Amino acid sequence: MTVSIWQQAQRRRAVAYDVAVVGGGIVGCSTAYWLRQRDPSLRVAIVDANSLGAGASGRNAGFVLLGTHEDYLSAIREYGERTAHRLWQFTRENRRLISELDGSTFGWREKGSLTVAGDEEEDDRLRRALPYMRAAGIPVVYLGPSETMERLHAQGFHGSLYCTTGAAVDPLRLVRYLAAESGADALTHHRVTKLHSEGGGVVLDTPRLQVKAERAVLAAGAYVPQIVPSLQQYVRPVRAQMLATHPAPDQLLSSPVYSHDGYFYARQLDGGTILAGGGRYQHRETEVGYEDATTPAVQADIERYLHTHFPWTTNLRIESRWSGTMGFSPDNRPVVGRVPNCPSCLYATGFTGHGMGYGVRMGQMLADTLVQDEPPKSYKLFTAERFQSKPSVPE
Structure with a gap:
């Protein structure tokens, strides 16, 4: 130039x-x-x-979750129990600091969060993480498949961990x-x-x-x-993609949902709009770099996720699609x-x-x-x- x-x-x-x-x-x-x-x-x-x-x-979904990008048991395996606990404490303090601000100005919502298993192996990991989490003082409850799907008005999920301290904001x-x-x-x-x-x-x-x-x-x-x-x-630039639907007539998702090892996530705004994102798992080689663009393949995977697990979203038209560049570290x-x-x-x-x-x-x-x-x-x-x-x- x-x-x-x-x-x-x-x-x-x-x-x-x-x-x-x-x-x-x-x-x-x-x-x-x-x-x-x-x-x-x-x-x-x-x-x-x-x-x-x-x-x-x-450009993100506004989740204020505790812990790392992965479930607690996986964090222990990767960092060791002491470091995993310290990371959890750091994010718990982050959540506390946000809760003490004027939340009315940025849509603070503290209704807990659900880490949901997409398959049996993930479900087993979540259940085995429970005693470690309780020993660390983490307020969490395991919900079986039936209770999970009833709470989410969903289908096709396994069990989940409900964390009472999960929250959401307008980022x-x-x-x-x-x-x-x-x-x-x-x-x-x-x-x-x-x-x-x-x-x-x-x-x-x-x-x-x-x-x-x-x-x-x-x-x-x-x-x-x-x-x-x-x-x-x-740090490595990694692209994330999201979409937003036309408002649903009913409020059916009371808590943010983080599922399939974090490769999919969803929440419902107060006005009924559904936000969903992820879908990078099958496209990791292409979803890198700084380009701000959505792709048909990833967007189709996000829609498929919504319609498969939340069939009541099938007739909601898509109002907006976008992407954002995240920075991933070596560990x-x-x-x-x-x-x-x-x-x-x-x-x-x-x-x-x-x-x-x-x-x-x-x-x-x-x-x-x-x-x-x-x-x-x-x-x-x-x-x-x-x-x-x-x-x-x-x-």
Whole structure:
């Protein structure tokens, strides 16, 4: 892209802040919010390539679930019982923090959530996870196939785990609420192309603006490697797709549904609209990259899921279809650290489709890391130092 003399003059314009947050999604806006709580005197900017919440944070189903992207037993197998428990506690604290905000402004709904088995093997895993979850103090109940399908007005499912603390929000309104409450300057439509250290601080370059800050947080999700290429080893862009139906005449889904190992999910809004998403399982090789597009194959799988398990949706016409780019980490949990050669800049990425479950608490942790001499204990749970060798990002 060429640049005119007028744009060059604009590009030379510089602004200065105490803290610059790159990324106007749930993590970035939460970081700005908590910076104000910790030190209201800080001058903070949120810098985003688009509008606030334009990325994955404004394109998801709005689930506020506890735990990781997988069931608790699988998390124990992957991380060990102690780490799985700590991750659950982190997301439980995230849920508590959101519940203490003004939920009326972002559609807070706390009616529990259902993790539903799509086959016998998953059902067995959910049942075997139950004693571990109860030992960890997780409020959960196992529902057999009949009770699960009766509760959901569904068919073809196996058993499920009902977690009383599951909740849901309007994710875009939550992001914008946090940004407004932060008091930060929203420098939207300024794409950060690179950053570097200068005089102990950080300089962010965009095509029309240069932002200087004493400290910075890179919270651009899957787009982090486009700013710092060396961080691509920690995050891979993965596309998710969703759809929304015409409102159903009855409210039949009282709780968010997360099924088939998380490859499908659904919820019903207060007005009757059904949201459904997923369908990536059979298309993992094609559902990668940054392209914002829906595909007939994945959309057909989402519709098939709805009509198979919720036959009352068969005659609901589809009102909207969309996609969003998520950042997947090598071990499917978030990654944080210092940007290489830029010690005044932190980064956080790799939320693996669960940014709403981590985001507000993650923002608090990042803010605390910036204003304290030592990072909080929770920081070590996510640090990139856990990788002993160069990680490989999974499909």
